[in-house]
Amino acid sequence: MSIKQRLAKLNPRQQEAVRFIDGPCLVLAGAGSGKTSVITTKIAYLVQECGMSARKIAAVTFTNKAAREMKERVGQLLQGREGHGLTVSTFHTLGLNIIRGELKTLGYKPGFSLFDPEDAKALLRDLMQKDAQIDADQISRVQSQISTWKNDLVLPGDALSHAADDDEQFAARVYEAYNRHLKAYNAVDFDDLILLPVVLLRDDPEVLARWRRKIHYMLVDEYQDTNVSQYLLVKLLMAERATFTVVGDDDQSIYAWRGARPENLVTLGEDFPRLNVIKLEQNYRSTGTILRAANTLIANNPHVYEKALWSELGPGESIRVVVNRHEEAEADRVASEILTRRIKERAEWRDFAVLYRGNFQARLLELKLQHYQIPYKLSGGTSFFSRNEIKDAMAYLRLLINPADDNAFLRIVNVPRREIGPGTLEKLANYANDQATGRGISLFAACHEIGLEQVLPARAVDRLGRFTHFIDGVRRRMDSGDAIAAIRDMLREMDYEAWLHQNASAPTVAERRMANVWTLIDQLEKSMERNAEDSATEDSDSLETETDGVEAAISRLVLRDILEQQAEEDDSDRVQLLTMHASKGLEFPHVYLMGLEEDLLPHRNAVEAGTVEEERRLAYVGITRARRTLTLTLARQRKAYGELLDCTPSRFLDELPPDDLDWEGRADKEDPEKKQARGKDAIAGLRSLLG
DNA sequence: CATGCCCCATTTTTT
DNA sequence: ATGGGGCATG
Numbered sequence: 001m002s003i004k005q006r007l008a009k010l011n012p013r014q015q016e017a018v019r020f021i022d023g024p025c026l027v028l029a030g031a032g033s034g035k036t037s038v039i040t041t042k043i044a045y046l047v048q049e050c051g052m053s054a055r056k057i058a059a060v061t062f063t064n065k066a067a068r069e070m071k072e073r074v075g076q077l078l079q080g081r082e083g084h085g086l087t088v089s090t091f092h093t094l095g096l097n098i099i100r101g102e103l104k105t106l107g108y109k110p111g112f113s114l115f116d117p118e119d120a121k122a123l124l125r126d127l128m129q130k131d132a133q134i135d136a137d138q139i140s141r142v143q144s145q146i147s148t149w150k151n152d153l154v155l156p157g158d159a160l161s162h163a164a165d166d167d168e169q170f171a172a173r174v175y176e177a178y179n180r181h182l183k184a185y186n187a188v189d190f191d192d193l194i195l196l197p198v199v200l201l202r203d204d205p206e207v208l209a210r211w212r213r214k215i216h217y218m219l220v221d222e223y224q225d226t227n228v229s230q231y232l233l234v235k236l237l238m239a240e241r242a243t244f245t246v247v248g249d250d251d252q253s254i255y256a257w258r259g260a261r262p263e264n265l266v267t268l269g270e271d272f273p274r275l276n277v278i279k280l281e282q283n284y285r286s287t288g289t290i291l292r293a294a295n296t297l298i299a300n301n302p303h304v305y306e307k308a309l310w311s312e313l314g315p316g317e318s319i320r321v322v323v324n325r326h327e328e329a330e331a332d333r334v335a336s337e338i339l340t341r342r343i344k345e346r347a348e349w350r351d352f353a354v355l356y357r358g359n360f361q362a363r364l365l366e367l368k369l370q371h372y373q374i375p376y377k378l379s380g381g382t383s384f385f386s387r388n389e390i391k392d393a394m395a396y397l398r399l400l401i402n403p404a405d406d407n408a409f410l411r412i413v414n415v416p417r418r419e420i421g422p423g424t425l426e427k428l429a430n431y432a433n434d435q436a437t438g439r440g441i442s443l444f445a446a447c448h449e450i451g452l453e454q455v456l457p458a459r460a461v462d463r464l465g466r467f468t469h470f471i472d473g474v475r476r477r478m479d480s481g482d483a484i485a486a487i488r489d490m491l492r493e494m495d496y497e498a499w500l501h502q503n504a505s506a507p508t509v510a511e512r513r514m515a516n517v518w519t520l521i522d523q524l525e526k527s528m529e530r531n532a533e534d535s536a537t538e539d540s541d542s543l544e545t546e547t548d549g550v551e552a553a554i555s556r557l558v559l560r561d562i563l564e565q566q567a568e569e570d571d572s573d574r575v576q577l578l579t580m581h582a583s584k585g586l587e588f589p590h591v592y593l594m595g596l597e598e599d600l601l602p603h604r605n606a607v608e609a610g611t612v613e614e615e616r617r618l619a620y621v622g623i624t625r626a627r628r629t630l631t632l633t634l635a636r637q638r639k640a641y642g643e644l645l646d647c648t649p650s651r652f653l654d655e656l657p658p659d660d661l662d663w664e665g666r667a668d669k670e671d672p673e674k675k676q677a678r679g680k681d682a683i684a685g686l687r688s689l690l691g
Numbered sequence: 692c693a694t695g696c697c698c699c700a701t702t703t704t705t706t
Numbered sequence: 707a708t709g710g711g712g713c714a715t716g
Binding site: 061062063065066090091092116117190191193222225257258357358359360506558559560561579580581582584585600603604605606614618640641 | 692700702703
Binding site: 641 | 707708709710
């Protein structure tokens with residue numbers, strides 16, 4: 001199909017969004033309004049109609065999944081080599097590529113490590129333990145504070161001088177030490193993937209010019225989720241030329257607690273007065289009733305840009321509200337209803353989704369689904385990467401490509417057992433950090449030094465020597481030929497499987513863990529192959545081209561770029577259990593929203609923190625997932641913190657159009673005092689909003 | 692392999 | 707309070 005035919009299939013607003021290319025463009029895309037079509041068609045339009053080279057275009061998303069889907073859809077629109085060199089990636093991968101391209105300027109060495117949040121936490125623990133007795137909670141708080149600073153483009157020096165209280169002073173000092181150590185380890189963390197490029201582009205005109213030459217047009221998905229650093233990255237790259245399209249929906253901003261700045265939508269209009277704002281309000285997903293509910297609910301939030309979704313799909317069924325005696329009845333009700341509705345509607349299991357506020361709510365539901373033998377898929381859960389065997393394997397990979405990665409070194413120097421104990425390691429660390437020797441060197445490097453014999457017994461030196469010799473040998477093999485084969489041989493040679501068997505409760509457990517490790521290596525190999533193909537067909541000019549295989553592939557592994565796809569490929573027919581957060585971007589014919597109670601949705605903490613508006617958006621996201629039917633459930637009583645609590649129906653229920661709701665199980669009269677109390681609450685909330 | 696004990700978290704977590 | 711997962715032990 002030609003691009004003209006594609007365009008003809010879009011509605012007038014969508015067409016305008018695609019055709020407008022001479023300046024800054026903001027597409028306010030309501031839920032289900034076909035924003036992905038707009039982005040993908042626009043990329044094809046830029047290439048086919050405007051003659052722009054695909055390698056000058058970068059489309060940026062937040063998740064690997066979104067990037068993959070977009071890539072695939074663009075691939076269907078573009079023919080042959082038209083799409084070569086096109087960048088469709090997450091913010092983090094784009095940042096990673098910029099860093100890889102500017103290593104020298106940034107002062108990093110090839111093979112630098114990418115610390116995931118767990119690695120970062122381990123480092124913080126080390127740094128903070130020196131000070132005092134520190135609990136895990138404190139470490140987490142400092143970690144999130146540092147992350148917030150990095151997201152807000154606050155560097156350690158600024159943090160130190162602006163710290164408001166003792167806690168922040170402390171965190172700022174840790175921040176400074178943390179960054180210093182990352183640098184010494186030749187490592188960056190996730191937030192650095194955005195922060196470092198931004199600082200570099202801001203401060204180095206040459207680098208900025210280079211990247212502006214590489215990227216002529218940017219498209220940003222889920223723009224309302226960008227944080228300060230991410231917005232600056234876009235702004236720096238696009239600058240006066242202002243050739244970009246950002247797509248977002250302020251009503252679907254549910255990640256402010258993680259640094260997202262929905263106000264970037266407003267900032268954009270201020271920074272780019274010529275901004276062309278295009279609203280997509282026609283919804284192709286839900287019935288009129290569902291949309292009216294969503295519109296009515298979200299009208300309770302303040303808006304910079306008013307937006308009203310409409311649909312041609314007809315009114316559809318009423319929204320059912322089911323009040324249950326207690327949480328168990330609620331779970332049972334949802335499960336049994338899915339069972340009957342599947343027959344009645346001739347639906348499949350995959351047509352149903354159950355959405356809730358917190359993961360713990362899934363427990364009871366799981367039991368009930370099992371009881372009725374309903375197949376289900378639970379989102380979340382322990383990730384592949386938090387498995388110990390995967391962390392071990394990743395540590396080996398990291399140490400192989402980055403000998404300065406002390407974290408990786410410490411994790412695996414004695415795994416499997418090499419009789420290298422804490423005493424040896426402490427002395428080694430002292431030696432490596434010894435200022436008297438004139439420099440701080442990495443643990444791995446220290447193992448090679450003659451001077452070690454002064455501080456460690458010969459036996460210990462020997463064991464360390466064997467380990468480093470082993471690793472060095474693998475490195476040489478990797479450099480001189482088949483890197484993946486070298487890695488596989490390494491795992492076999494040190495008999496990692498035997499170690500797993502020693503530590504597993506059952507042989508089957510160990511076998512499963514070893515299989516996980518092989519899966520990891522297989523994925524690494526695939527990733528490298530894919531990359532090699534890309535590189536062979538593309539100019540060296542392209543952003544995504546990486547010729548230095550293993551290093552890049554391992555970074556992508558840390559960014560979860562691969563691996564999860566197999567989970568997705570598992571498209572078996574099952575009911576989906578999701579948090580409302582996890583449901584964003586998805587849609588289902590039949591949606592159940594559980595726990596519509598005060599303290600749960602909106603969550604108590606959110607009410608206390610004064611962020612009810614975000615909770616309302618969360619409910620809005622949940623509602624707009626539904627195509628045909630929507631069922632809201634709640635319980636009158638619920639066990640929490642070991643107590644049986646009476647629940648109050650969520651204020652959001654009062655904010656839905658009463659005529660569209662079909663109540664079931666509501667007591668004839670609600671306790672009038674409670675209702676009044678809730679009314680007052682709402683008024684108070686409104687006041688605080690206005691004041 | 693089964694049992695029992697201890698500790699954990701009860702708000703969301705794209706990378 | 708409570709349930710569940712991880713881990714050690716028999």
